[in-house]
Amino acid sequence: MNKRIPTYPFPVNEFYKSVALAIEETMEAIQAPDALVATSFLTGMSIACQSDVDVMLPHATTTPCALYLATVADSGERKTATDKLVMKPIYDYERSYANAYKAAAEQYEVDHGFWEVESKAINRLITSTLAKGNDTTELRQRFAMHKAAEPVKPACNRMIVQDATERGLINAVQGDGKSIAMLSDEGATLLKSGAFRNSATLNKLWDAPSMIMLDRADEVVQVTDPRLTLSFMIQEDLFQDFLKTKNSAARASGFLARFVFCHPESTQGYRAATELTNEEPVHGANVLAFHKRMTALLEARDQRHANGNYSKKVLRFSTDAKALWKEVYDNIEPQLAKGGAYHSIRDAASKTMEIASRIAGIFHHFEGIEGEVIERATLQRAINVTGFYHDQFLEKFGDHNDLPEDEKDARALIGYMRTKWDCGRNWVYRNKVRKDGPVRHHGRFVAALDLLEEEDVIRVVPERRYGRGKLVIEFNPDFFDRPGAL
Numbered sequence: 001m002n003k004r005i006p007t008y009p010f011p012v013n014e015f016y017k018s019v020a021l022a023i024e025e026t027m028e029a030i031q032a033p034d035a036l037v038a039t040s041f042l043t044g045m046s047i048a049c050q051s052d053v054d055v056m057l058p059h060a061t062t063t064p065c066a067l068y069l070a071t072v073a074d075s076g077e078r079k080t081a082t083d084k085l086v087m088k089p090i091y092d093y094e095r096s097y098a099n100a101y102k103a104a105a106e107q108y109e110v111d112h113g114f115w116e117v118e119s120k121a122i123n124r125l126i127t128s129t130l131a132k133g134n135d136t137t138e139l140r141q142r143f144a145m146h147k148a149a150e151p152v153k154p155a156c157n158r159m160i161v162q163d164a165t166e167r168g169l170i171n172a173v174q175g176d177g178k179s180i181a182m183l184s185d186e187g188a189t190l191l192k193s194g195a196f197r198n199s200a201t202l203n204k205l206w207d208a209p210s211m212i213m214l215d216r217a218d219e220v221v222q223v224t225d226p227r228l229t230l231s232f233m234i235q236e237d238l239f240q241d242f243l244k245t246k247n248s249a250a251r252a253s254g255f256l257a258r259f260v261f262c263h264p265e266s267t268q269g270y271r272a273a274t275e276l277t278n279e280e281p282v283h284g285a286n287v288l289a290f291h292k293r294m295t296a297l298l299e300a301r302d303q304r305h306a307n308g309n310y311s312k313k314v315l316r317f318s319t320d321a322k323a324l325w326k327e328v329y330d331n332i333e334p335q336l337a338k339g340g341a342y343h344s345i346r347d348a349a350s351k352t353m354e355i356a357s358r359i360a361g362i363f364h365h366f367e368g369i370e371g372e373v374i375e376r377a378t379l380q381r382a383i384n385v386t387g388f389y390h391d392q393f394l395e396k397f398g399d400h401n402d403l404p405e406d407e408k409d410a411r412a413l414i415g416y417m418r419t420k421w422d423c424g425r426n427w428v429y430r431n432k433v434r435k436d437g438p439v440r441h442h443g444r445f446v447a448a449l450d451l452l453e454e455e456d457v458i459r460v461v462p463e464r465r466y467g468r469g470k471l472v473i474e475f476n477p478d479f480f481d482r483p484g485a486l
Contacts, residue, residue, distance in 0.1 A: 009422045010034040010264070011388055014381040015041070016367045018293075022286040026085060029284065032078040033264035035388070036233070039071050040086040041290070042260075042359070042385075043183070043231040045366045047090055047159070048297040050227040051179035051305075053313045055361035055374070058322045062314060063354050064208040065361040069231040070187070072239050072263040072396075079233040083185040085283065089294040090181070094160045104154035111151040122146055165194035166201060173205065173226040177310030179301070180228055187232030191242045199255035202230065206258045225310065236263070256397070257347035260355060260389035263396060293366065313372055315361050320376035328383055329353045341411065344399035349390065356386040384481070391415075409448035412438040414457065417473070421480045430460060430471040449473070 012023050012034060019041060026037050050066040057063055073079055084091075126139050161172045161182045172180050184190045195202060204212050205228040212223040234242075243250075250256045283291070304310075317325060332352055335342040342349035360382035364374050416437045420428050430449075439445045452458045457479045463470040 009419070010038045010262075011384050011422070012038055014384045016363060016381070018286065018289060019045070019366070022284075022290040025284040025286045026082065030078050030081050030085065032082045033073060035262040035264035035392075036071050036073050036077060036079065037082055037086070039069050039231070039260070039262055040082050042067065042362070043069050043181075043229060044087055044090060044290075044294055045362050046229040046231075046358075047179075047181045048294045049362045049365045050229055051177065051301050051310075051312065052297065053315050053361050053365045055357045056314050056316045057354065057357055058317060058325050063357055064227055065358050065365065066206070066208065066227045066229050067231075067355070067358060067362075068202075068206055068229075068259045070259045070261045071231075071233040072236050072261075073233055074235050077264075079185045083183070083233070085287065086290075087183070088283070089291045089298070090159065090183075093295075093298055094158060097158050101154060101157065108151055108154055112153075115146075115149070115151055118146060166198055167194070169195045169201060169205075170221050170223075173223050173228065174221050176224045177305065178223070178226050180226075182228065182230045182232075184232045187234030188238040188242075190232045191234065191238075199250060199253050202228075203253060203255055203258065206230075251347060251397075254347055257345075257351055259393075260386070261393045261396065262389060263392060293368075297366070313365075315364055315372050315374050317357075317360075317374050317379065318376060321360075321374055321379045324376050324379055324383070325353060325357070328356075341407065342394065342398075345394055345397055348393050348397070352386055352390050353383075355389075356382045359385055405444060406447040406451045409439045409444050410451045410455075410457075413448050413452065417458070417475060418480065421475055425475075426477065427472045427474045429463075430473050433473060 012020050014020075015023060015038070023034075023038050023041050026032075026041075027034055030037070046065065046067040046069075050064060053065050054062050055065060071079070122139070122143055126136060126143065129136050129139055158172065159180055161169060161180050169182070172178065182190065182195070190196055205226055208225070208227060210225055212226065332342065332349055334340060336346040336349055337343060340346075356379070360374050360379045363378050363382055367378075369375075369378070413433065416433065417428065434440070434442075434445055437445075439448055449458070449460060453460060457476055459474045459476070460471055461474060463472045
């Protein structure tokens with residue numbers, strides 16, 4: 001449970017080019033871990049897209065394009081700096097909402113004050129007329145018109161929920177088509193909040209049914225078609241405290257299973273001293289383009305909502321994308337059974353393809369791809385990103401003790417080989433894997449390699465094909481390009 005997750009580079013290039021360049025630009029400016037930065041970008045994309053599109057899964061169930069995201073990173077990993085830079089349009093929007101509400105609230109106080117003065121005047125006139133025994137028919141009509149004209153207190157139209165109590169969350173989503181976000185670069189605050197103590201409400205909001213009836217002490221609240229993006233960053237020791245007290249309940253309820261999770265390797269000790277500055281991070285051209293796209297989507301959403309249109313486009317998969325979806329799903333499903341590689345995280349693994357579908361919808365919409373059909377290439381990108389988070393969840397929460405020894409060793413070798421694959425290598429010296437890899441015992445190493453060859457994951461061949469006589473391990477691209485295997 002408490003093992004440190006090995007270094008697996010985040011597949012940044014699986015994002016479409018414009019976003020991938022913005023991620024790389026941010027990584028260069030802030031020098032924060034790749035997964036931390038990429039997850040922040042994915043958070044912003046989820047917020048910008050969640051009220052616009054849903055995705056129809058191959059079995060005809062519709063799922064929202066809203067994500068729950070969790071990043072474990074220690075103090076000094078520049079969580080706040082990353083959040084501040086990437087999410088700037090969201091926070092700017094929130095400030096504009098706050099300013100608009102302040103102005104509306106001030107006008108409301110003026111209008112309602114004048115309305116109350118008029119009320120007193122009409123009441124005095126009615127009292128006087130009744131005392132004299134005169135006809136009050138006209139006054140009744142005037143009184144009714146006045147009551148109907150009472151100024152309505154403006155709603156606080158906000159996107160970011162600051163009140164992390166369950167009541168605050170319910171208030172924020174009350175009504176029709178509310179689209180909100182719960183964000184924190186200091187996640188311990190959220191994890192200790194009332195909303196997190198009762199994860200049932202958060203589970204319902206992740207599923208986003210067309211209607212939710214939420215019982216509150218003083219009333220029953222009706223919520224229609226809500227959307228929630230939930231994202232937090234937290235230090236490792238604080239996250240471990242949460243797991244010690246809440247892990248069983250959070251896993252049993254399926255709450256943690258709904259998150260894409262990462263615990264990236266620290267960049268501390270490898271950052272340039274010139275980057276250690278109190279100045280604002282630089283917003284390069286690619287980040288500014290990302291911000292512009294986010295803002296455009298948010299403005300279009302607000303305009304649509306102002307016109308009373310809360311509908312969402314339903315994206316569907318192409319025939320080829322459906323075939324890929326089924327292929328990966330069928331590859332994962334057997335591993336959920338007892339003795340399977342994903343049995344101990346079957347709660348999360350069973351949601352892998354739904355999460356991949358949500359990310360595919362986000363990629364499609366944020367990129368501005370025309371039409372309402374998600375193509376295979378977009379889904380493949382989403383599957384590869386989801387595969388990274390899946391592996392991280394497995395390493396953090398999975399119980400590998402019930403797997404056969406050769407399977408455990410084979411999984412460890414795959415993790416090592418993937419680091420080479422992600423660096424552009426399609427083969428590695430067998431002796432180097434034996435010497436530097438995670439399985440040093442000769443017999444276990446041979447057994448694990450045999451299993452991987454049987455599963456067509458690798459092929460061990462003489463190096464003379466490359467000019468010498470040593471043995472090399474060739475990687476099967478069909479496997480290493482596809483998550484969810486073994």
